[in-house]
Structure formats: structure tokens, C-alpha cells
């Protein structure tokens with residue numbers, strides 16, 4: 557835990573001139589990051605250093621306070637460094653609306669900073685709020701869209717009303733709100749916001765609030781399949797499409813060419829449905845997720861939405877707890893659906909291999925983990941995907957019996 561109130565300074569050598577043992581002057585609660593601030597009397601250099609929380613838990617990023625350039629960049633953390641530099645340099649963000657919701661009066665608190673521009677990171681940082689901390693009540697800081705996930709035992713919930721995808725490493729105005737809020741407490745510390753807790757030790761139902769699929773019911777219910785889609789992650793089943801997609805992202809022209817990827821994805825999803833419904837005539841299938849461009853064939857129920865609102869998320873997600881298999885492309889927000897459905901099949905683009913475990917969570921302790929949680933390559937065809945789904949639906953009774961003998 558890191559002491560924010562009262563603030564506990566740290567000591568560093570100047571990264572510009574090497575002057576020894578300089579004391580940090582304070583901190584900046586900037587957004588995704590919380591940073592110590594320094595200045596050097598010998599060379600007049602000023603810099604900030606990220607605190608060890610979230611994705612900077614194992615190393616610190618130092619950034620020059622005048623040029624906003626990262627000092628000593630590292631290829632390993634390029635994505636974090638680029639985001640931080642761009643955020644500092646852009647200087648413009650959406651207007652920040654900070655809301656403080658007090659549930660219990662407490663004197664000592666630990667802040668779990670769940671601000672992040674990736675939903676999966678917000679969700680997994682929030683797992684830390686399911687654990688009790690001796691002597692400290694919990695404050696969760698989270699994007700308002702994700703308010704519904706906060707577990708009941710926390711003392712306060714602090715929200716910023718900015719969509720998850722627009723959350724920044726540095727959000728002007730946030731620091732002043734946090735400083736004011738923490739002055740009401742005797743002591744406030746900052747939680748490390750671990751991003752990869754053991755999901756089997758986390759009571760996920762406290763977060764998702766909905767009962768997950770009961771495996772005893774698997775064979776009694778009509779098979780239901782949900783395809784979770786997004787409009788910035790796609791099923792790219794060829795090298796050419798993947799290259800085109802990555803080029804569009806690199807040159808920031810995805811908006812102009814999105815229709816090509818959406819068209820291809822819709823075609824593949826509908827082909828998959830046609831194969832599966834021939835083999836399993838009573839199968840029910842829906843598409844869900846963020847973004848509702850275009851129309852699917854009427855046999856596929858369309859549950860997609862154009863925006864996420866915390867107030868309706870529990871109801872919107874309740875369908876997943878009644879779904880045999882969730883299908884989706886890595887990055888299309890499968891964490892909550894896969895935590896609720898009986899199983900999943902996740903299609904993985906090669907550029908996501910380094911993030912293999914981040915998109916799904918399936919709380920089985922036995923071999924159901926492999927049987928009902930499958931990851932396929934991005935070049936998977938509709939026929940191969942259908943093959944896996946048919947095998948899961950057909951073989952489940954046998955596997956379930958064997959595992960329960």
C-alpha cells in the first residue's frame with residue numbers, strides 16, 4: 557500500500573544529472589496512473605514517476621514534466637509509454653464529471669484505482685475490491701459505465717462519467733477532486749490494483765450479480781449460443797485482412813474502412829449459423845455486444861447495443877447466464893459473458909497472443925476448464941468453429957457424467 561494522505565515521500569536520484577537522494581514533492585493522481593512529482597535543485601529538471609500500481613507495478617515510468625517525454629524508454633513497455641506521452645501532450649480530454657457516493661462513514665480507507673481505457677483491465681482491477689483489508693475500508697474509483705460491477709462491501713464509490721475507451725493516463729481536473737475527497741479521511745492509502753489475481757479465489761458473483769449457468773441444466777435446455785461482437789475487433793480469417801486491419805489502426809483510418817471488416821465478420825457469423833443450425837436444428841443463436849451496425853439474418857436474434865449504461869447492465873448481461881456457449885473474438889469483451897455462460901470458444905488474432913488469458917474467465921477447477929473453454933486461431937473458418945461447438949454440445953453429457961463419477 558502507498559500512503560497518499562498523509563503523503564509519504566520517496567527518494568530518487570535525478571535521472572537528468574544524477575544528483576543523489578532527492579525527495580519527492582508530492583503526488584499527481586492523474587488518471588490511470590498516480591505519480592510522484594520531483595524537481596532537482598542542481599539541474600532544474602522536473603519529472604514525474606508512476607507509482608507501482610496496475611500495469612506499472614513492476615517498474616516505474618519516469619516522464620519529464622516539461623517535454624512530456626518518457627525518460628529512458630523501454631521496448632517492453634512501449635504501449636504504456638506511448639499512451640502516457642500522448643495523453644500528456646494532447647492536453648484535451650472530455651469534461652470530467654466526478655461523483656462521490658458514500659455508503660459508510662469511515663476514517664481509514666484504501667483506494668482501488670480501476671480507471672483504465674480497457675474494460676478487461678477495469679474488471680480485473682475491481683477483483684481486488686472483493687477482498688477485505690485489515691483496518692481499511694475500500695474506496696473504488698471507476699468509470700461510471702462500470703459502476704454496476706462494484707461489490708456491496710465497499711465504503712465509497714467514486715466515478716468519472718467518461719466512457720471506458722476515453723479514460724486517459726492523465727485526466728486534467730481529477731487530481732483536484734481526489735485531493736479534496738481524501739482530505740475528509742484520517743488516512744488514505746493506494747492499493748496496488750493487481751491485474752491478474754487468481755480468479756478461482758475471487759467471488760465473481762459479487763461483481764456480476766447474476767447466477768452463472770448451472771451445468772446440471774446443460775442437457776435439459778435448448779442449446780443457446782451467443783456471439784459477442786464489437787466494431788473495433790473483428791474475425792479476420794486471412795493474412796490479408798489482418799494486415800489491412802492493423803494498417804488501418806496504425807494510420808488511424810479504421811473509421812473509414814470499418815465497413816469492410818464488419819461486412820466480412822457478418823458473413824462469417826451467418827455462415828457459422830447456417831452450418832450449426834443444419835446439424836442442431838433447435839439451436840438458438842443471438843449476437844450481442846457494443847455497436848449495432850447492419851442487420852443479421854432474422855434467425856439470429858440481435859441483442860447488440862450502441863452504448864453501455866451502468867443502470868441496465870445487469871439486465872443486459874442476464875442472457876449470458878442462460879447461454880451454453882459464448883463465442884467471440886479476443887478483445888470483444890468476453891470476460892463477463894464467459895464468467896456467466898457454461899463455456900466459451902474464443903477466436904484469437906495473432907497480435908493478441910501476448911494477452912492470451914486476458915479476455916476470458918471460466919471458474920472450473922476440473923477438466924471442464926479445457927472442455928468448455930476453447931481458444932482457436934484467428935484463421936478459424938465457420939466450419940471449424942461449428943465443428944468445436946457441435947462437439948461440445950454433443951459430448952457434454954458423456955464428459956459431465958465421467959467427471960462426476
Ligand SMILES: [Zn+2]
Nearest residue numbers: 570573596599
Ligand atoms: Zn538534476
